Amino acid sequence: MLQEIMANVLRLHALVIQRTDDRLRGYLLMHSPVLMTLILLTYVFLSVYAGPRFMANRKPLDLKAPMVVYNFSMVVMNGYIVHQFLVWGWGTTYSWRCDLCDFSSSTQALGMVRASWIFYISKYIELLDTLFFVLRKKQSQITFLHVFHHSFMPWTWWWGITLTPVAGMGNxxxxxxxGVHVIMYFYYGLSSAGPRFQKYLWWKKYLTAVQLIQFIMVSVHISQYYFMKDCDYQVPLWILLIWMYGTLFFFLFAHFWVQAYIKGKRLPVAHPKENGVAPATVKELENGTAPYLSNGKVLVNKVKEI
Incomplete structure (x- = not known):
């Protein structure tokens, strides 16, 4: 029985490798789904279990400088990705309606292949978001939504880019x-730069609004397929999956918005002093200036996350 299961798994793996677009075979993390799946499973394990346990009796690390560099580097990287998508299709030859996959080896097609792969790789770099949370002991930020979004996105994109790297309306x-991440990482960059920039960060909650607008745009755009009389998009399954993806994450982020900014469940609850030390404020936690107790821990306000 076990041998039969393993044989079927190996046959499926061989079929996937055979279907992989030849133009992508030399790119990093594109040869097999096994390595990328192991990376993402390791990420989940470290994020929700091993990382927090490792930091449990340690002081949070001061990562201000690395975070500033990382966040603004991500602004540049995502800006470049948007530029490449515009240059190789969306700002030049695409109609923004029934745009088909291009499986040729034209300059434009190869440019879109490369842009799609860079976007895919950026999702692995973004896993550092969680590493910074773990090392700074901001475990309350590592919610189900955070981990699910960071692990599910690159995993699904491997399949999309493997079978249809130049996906037309599908990318x-x-x-x-x-584009949303340009805005998001710009905010994070300012936030990590220190307290002197706090006065410019009044628009934090609107980051979630931008995310919601993103999912609406994606769902509306992809829904066009079902109202077109003639659109021979080569992989209609992707149309359905992208619509489901946009809709699912819209509701997840909408739930987060309601919990955080309407019901106020992210607001701190008053906590008594311990050993003469008052609870750390949100600003002190973000800036790494929170006072420590005698046991090396930080007394924080209890925050209820989704």
Whole structure:
């Protein structure tokens, strides 16, 4: 029985490798789904279990400088991804309606292949978001939504880019996502730069609004397929999956918005002093200036996350 299961798994793996677009075979993390799956499973394990346990009795690390460099580097990277998507299709030859996959080896097609792969790789770099949370002991930020989004996105994109790297209307969501991340990482860069920039960060809650607008745009754009009389998009399954993806994450982020900014469940609850030390404020936690107790821990306000 076990041998039969393993044989079927190996046959499926061989079929996937055979179907992989030849133009992508030399790119990093594109040869097999096994390595990328192991990376993402390791990420989940470290994020929700091993990382927090490792830091449990340690002081949070001061990562201000690395975070500033990382966040603004991500602004540049995502800006470049948007530029590449515009240059190789969305700003030049695409109609923004029934844009088909291009499986040729033309300059434009190869440019879109490369842009799609860079976007895919950026999702692995973004896993550092969680590493910074773990090392700074901001475990309350590592919610189900955070881990699910960071692990599910690169895993699903491997399959999309493997079978249809130049996906026409199917990669609109990636360009929009990169554009949103330019805004998001710019905010994070300012936030990590220190307290002198706090007065410029009044628009934090609107980051979630931008995310919601993103998913609406993606869902509306991809829904066009079902209202067109003639659109021979080569992989209609991707149309359905992208619509489901946009809709699912819209509701997840909408739930987060309601919990955080309408019901106020992310607001701190008053906590008594311990050993004469008052609970750390949100600003002190973000800036790494929170006072430590005698046991090396930080007394924080209890925050309820989704």
């Amino acid at each position: 609109f969501h990636s360009m929009i996502n990169a």
